[in-house]
Amino acid sequence: MWELIKQNQRKSFVLFILMGGCLILLGYLIGSAYAPPDGGIAGVVVALAIWMVLSLISYFGGDSIMLGVSGAKEITRDMHPQLYNVVEEMKIAGSLPTMPKIYIIDSPAPNAFATGRKPETAAIAVTAGLLARVNRDELQGVVAHEMSHILNRDVLYMTFAGVMLGAIAILSQVFLRGMWYSGHSSSRYRSRSSSGRGQGQAIIMIVALVFAILAPIMARLLYFAISRKREYLADASAARLTRYPEGLASALEKISDSKDDLPSANAITAPLYIVNPLKNKGMKLSDLTSTHPPISLRIKILRGMASGAGYNNYQKAFSRVTGQHSTIIPSSGLKDTETVPLRAAGTTEAAPPTAKDQNRQVGDLIRAVNQFRFLTCTCGLKIKVPPDFTQAAFPCPGCGASLAVPAVGAATFAAALHSLTGTPNQKRTSSQR
Amino acid sequence: MVFALLLLGIIVVLVFIVIGMYNALIQLRNQVKNAWSQIDVQLKRRHDLIPNLVETAKGYMMHERQTLENITAARSRAMQAESVGDKAKAEGELSGVMSKFFLVVENYPDLKANQNFLALQEELTSTENKIAFSRQAYNDQVLFYNNKIQMFPSNIIAGMFSFQQSEFFQVEDKAERDVPKVSFS
Structure with a gap:
C-alpha cells in the first residue's frame, strides 16, 4: 500500500x-x-x-x-x-x-x-x-x-x-x-x-x-x-x-x-x-x-x-x-x-483538562526535559528545582522542614511523571506554588 | 550455437524474475503474519492491564462488585479462548464489559480523581486504539498481499508455489465494531 x-x-x-x-x-x-x-x-x-x-x-x-x-x-x-x-x-x-x-x-x-x-x-x-x-x-x-x-x-x-x-x-x-x-x-x-x-x-x-x-x-x-x-x-x-x-x-x-x-x-x-x-x-x-x-x-x-x-x-x-x-x-x-469507513469520535478524557491545567502540564514537561528536579514536601507543597541549583538541601518555604535535593539526572523522570499526571486533588495543593 | 546461447540467456533472466517475484510474495506473507501477531500483542496488553484496573477500582466501588467480577470473568474467558472465532467473540464481550465499566465510573468522582486510575485509563484507551489500528494495518497488508496473488504476472508464481490468499479480519456484529472506543465521560 x-x-x-x-x-x-x-x-x-x-x-x-x-x-x-x-x-x-x-x-x-x-x-x-x-x-x-x-x-x-x-x-x-x-x-x-x-x-x-x-x-x-x-x-x-x-x-x-x-x-x-x-x-x-x-x-x-x-x-x-x-x-x-x-x-x-x-x-x-x-x-x-x-x-x-x-x-x-x-x-x-x-x-x-x-x-x-x-x-x-x-x-x-x-x-x-x-x-x-x-x-x-x-x-x-x-x-x-x-x-x-x-x-x-x-x-x-x-x-x-x-x-x-x-x-x-x-x-x-x-x-x-x-x-x-x-x-x-x-x-x-x-x-x-x-x-x-x-x-x-x-x-x-x-x-x-x-x-x-x-x-x-x-x-x-x-x-x-x-x-x-x-x-x-x-x-x-x-x-x-x-x-x-x-x-x-x-x-x-x-x-x-x-x-x-x-x-x-x-x-x-x-x-x-x-x-x-x-x-x-x-x-x-x-x-x-x-x-x-x-x-x-x-x-x-x-x-x-x-x-x-x-x-x-x-x-x-x-x-x-x-x-x-x-x-x-x-x-x-x-x-x-x-x-474505508470513518470511525466515531474517539475517547473523550474523563474530566478533560482545562486549558490552565494543560498549560501547567506542558510547562512541567519542558522543565522535566531541562533537568529540573521535582520535590514534594510532606506539607504537600510542590517545588521545582532548576538544574543550576547546587546546594544539597534547603528549607521548605511552606513548613520549614529541610528538603534534600537529588542530583541532576537521578530519578527525576519518575518524579516528573507524578507531577505531570497530577490529580485534581493535588492540583489544589500545587496551586499554592 | 548463437540460438542456444540466446535461449540460455532468456532462461537465466526468467529464473531471476521468478526468484524475485517469489521473494516478494514471501516478504508480503511475512508482513501479513507480523501484522497478525501485532493484534495478539495488543490483546495481551489489555489482559495485563485489567487486573491493575480492577485492583485500583475495588476500593472505590464497593457497590459495583458485580461489574468488577464480570470484567475478571470476561478477561479469563478471553484468555482461555482457543480458536480464532472464539477469541474474537470473547474479546468482543470483554470490550463490551469494559465500556459498561467506564460508564459506571462516572458515578465515582473520587475514583476519577485517582492518579493511578488516570494513568491506567490512558493506557487502556490507547490499548483499545492500538487493537483497532493493528486490525486496520493487518487488513491493509492482507489487501496488498491478496492483490499481488491475484494480479498478473505474480499470480503465476503464486499458483506454482500454492500461495494461499489471507482472510480479512472481520468483526461480526456492528456493536462490537463500535465498542472498542471506550468512552470515559
Whole structure:
C-alpha cells in the first residue's frame, strides 16, 4: 500500500527535474560568462559538485541539524505517556518497522515536524504550544500527518529538493556578488578585449545575469509547488490512517488561531512542518509563494470527506472544495477500491483538562526535559528545582522542614511523571506554588 | 550455437524474475503474519492491564462488585479462548464489559480523581486504539498481499508455489465494531 504511493510520484518528480534543470542551466551560463569557449561544462560540474556536497551533508546530518536548530529535546515515555501512546498508535496503523523518536520543542507556536531519511530513523517533534492546545483526537491527527510524511518518504524528497534550492541560491549569490565587486575592473578589461571576441560574450553575460537573478525565484516557486502537493497527500494519508479526518481538521483550526511564529524555521525546512511555521511572513503573496496550502482550504477538504476516509474520498472532497480536477493523490492510491469507513469520535478524557491545567502540564514537561528536579514536601507543597541549583538541601518555604535535593539526572523522570499526571486533588495543593 | 546461447540467456533472466517475484510474495506473507501477531500483542496488553484496573477500582466501588467480577470473568474467558472465532467473540464481550465499566465510573468522582486510575485509563484507551489500528494495518497488508496473488504476472508464481490468499479480519456484529472506543465521560 505505502510502497505503491512511494513509487507513484511522477508529477512531483517532474517538478524536481525542472529544478535540477534550473541548477544545470545556471551553472552552464555562469561558466560560459566567465570563460567563454568551453567554461560552460566546468560551470555545470561546479554546480553539480556543490549540490552533491550539500546533499551528502544533509543526507547524513540533516536529521540532527534540523533537530538541533529547532532546539528539540528527546522525551521518554514516562514524561508524556499520552504523546508516546499516540505516536505508537500511528506507528502501528502505518506498519512502521520501528518506533520513531519523539522530541519536544519549547515554543508557544503550535506546530510539529517529522524528520528522518527513512522510516527506521524517523523522528517526530511537536512544540509545547501544540501539546497545550489540542485534545487526544487532535493530537492523533497531527501525529498521523507527520507519520504520513515519513511513510510517503517526503522527508528525504523535500531534503533533496531543498538542497537543490540552496545550491541554486549559493551559485547565483556568488556570481552576482562577484559581478558587483569586480564591476569596475572587469568592465574596463572587457571593453578592451571584447573588441576581438565580439558581441556574443556580452550577450551571454547579460543572459547569465538575468538568469542568476531569476533562477532562485523560479526554483523557490517550484519547491513550494512540490511542497503544497505533498501537504495535501499527507493530509489524505492522515485521514486514512486515523479513519477520523475531523481530528486533524479541528487541530488545524486550533493551530490557525495562533499567531506565533517559530523563529527556528526557515523557507527550506518549512515544508516538513504541519502548518507553515512562518505564517506572518510567507502568506502575503498568497498561493504561489507558500509552502502549505491555505489552512482554511485543508480544513474544508477534510470536513468534506463525509462518506469515508479513503484516498478516493479525499480526492472527491478536494475536487468539490477547490473546483479543480487535478489529481492530488497518485493514481495507485486511487485504485484502492475497498471502502474505508470513518470511525466515531474517539475517547473523550474523563474530566478533560482545562486549558490552565494543560498549560501547567506542558510547562512541567519542558522543565522535566531541562533537568529540573521535582520535590514534594510532606506539607504537600510542590517545588521545582532548576538544574543550576547546587546546594544539597534547603528549607521548605511552606513548613520549614529541610528538603534534600537529588542530583541532576537521578530519578527525576519518575518524579516528573507524578507531577505531570497530577490529580485534581493535588492540583489544589500545587496551586499554592 | 548463437540460438542456444540466446535461449540460455532468456532462461537465466526468467529464473531471476521468478526468484524475485517469489521473494516478494514471501516478504508480503511475512508482513501479513507480523501484522497478525501485532493484534495478539495488543490483546495481551489489555489482559495485563485489567487486573491493575480492577485492583485500583475495588476500593472505590464497593457497590459495583458485580461489574468488577464480570470484567475478571470476561478477561479469563478471553484468555482461555482457543480458536480464532472464539477469541474474537470473547474479546468482543470483554470490550463490551469494559465500556459498561467506564460508564459506571462516572458515578465515582473520587475514583476519577485517582492518579493511578488516570494513568491506567490512558493506557487502556490507547490499548483499545492500538487493537483497532493493528486490525486496520493487518487488513491493509492482507489487501496488498491478496492483490499481488491475484494480479498478473505474480499470480503465476503464486499458483506454482500454492500461495494461499489471507482472510480479512472481520468483526461480526456492528456493536462490537463500535465498542472498542471506550468512552470515559
